[in-house]
Amino acid sequence: MSHQPEVLEMRTSDGVLFNVSLKLAQQMGLTHNWLQTEHGELRSSDDDDANIMPLDRVSSEIFKLVLSWCHAIQGIQRSADEKTRLQQDRDVFDNIIRESNASDATIFELIMAADYLNIEGLLEAGTQHVADVINSCDSVEAIRARFNIMCDSEMDN
Template sequence: MSQPSQALQIRTSDGIVFDVCLEVAQQMGLTHSWLQSERGDLKCSDGPDDDANVMPLNRVRSDIFKLVLDWCQAVQTVDTPLEHKEMLQHQRSLFQRILTESNATDSTIFELIIAADYLNIDGLLQAGTQHVADVINGCDSVEAIRERFHIMYEGEIDE
C-alpha cells in the first residue's frame, strides 16, 4: 500500500481553503519558502478552526488560485524532461488551454500573471507575459493596442 501524500491547506483572500498536495504546493516558490521557514513540518489539524497549518494567500482570490492549481498539476504530469525551447512551447500551449477552458477575460489573465509573480511560479509568469506580448504584437497600431486593452489616454478622459 502506498502512503497517502501530505497536503497543505491554503486559504485564498476570499476565505476559501484548498487542500493542496505538497508536491504541487512546492512548485510555488512562496509556499515552498513558507514550508521551510514557517512550518518545518506539518502537524495534524485539530479541527476546522485550527489555523496552525493553513497558509494565507491574502493577494489571490479562489477563482484565480484554481487556475494556478490547474497549471501546477498539469506541469507536474510532464514525465520526460524537455529541452528549453520545447518547455517554452509546452508552457504556452498549457497557458492557452487553461485560458480557453476557463473562458478567461483580459482581467483574469492579468490577475493570473500577478498571482504567478506573487506565488513565484516562473513558468506561469513567463507563459502569461508571453501571451500578453503576443496579443500586443498582433495589434497593428498603438490605437489598436489601446482599443484591445481598453486603455484611455489623457486626451480621451472626460473632465
C-alpha cells in the same frame, strides 16, 4: 524529526480553503519558502489556522486556474531543452485560458498570482501571452481598444 504533510491547506484571499498535495504545492516558490521558514514542522496548536498557508493576494477563482496549470505541468513529460519547456508552458497556459474562457482581467490577475506565488513558468507563459496579444495589434489605437486603455487626452475630459 520533521514530518511534512502530504497535503497542505491553503486559504485564498476570499476565505476559501484548498487542500493541495504537497508535491503540487511545491511548484510554488512561495509555498517552498513558507514550509522551510516558519512552518518547517506542522504545529500542534489550539489555533486551527497555524498550519494553513494564507494566500492574501490570490482569490479562489484565480487559484483554481493556478492549480489547473500546476496539475497540467505536473502531468507532462518536461523537456530538458529550455526552448521546448517554454513552449510547453505556453501551450498549457493557452489551453487553460481557452478552456476557462478567461477575460483579459482574469489573465492579468493570473499573472499577478504567478508572480506572488513565485511560479516562474506560469509567469513567463502569462506575460508572453500578453506580449503576443500586443504584437497582434496593428497600432497603438488597436492596443488601447483591446485593453480598454484611455488616451491621456481622453482622461482630461
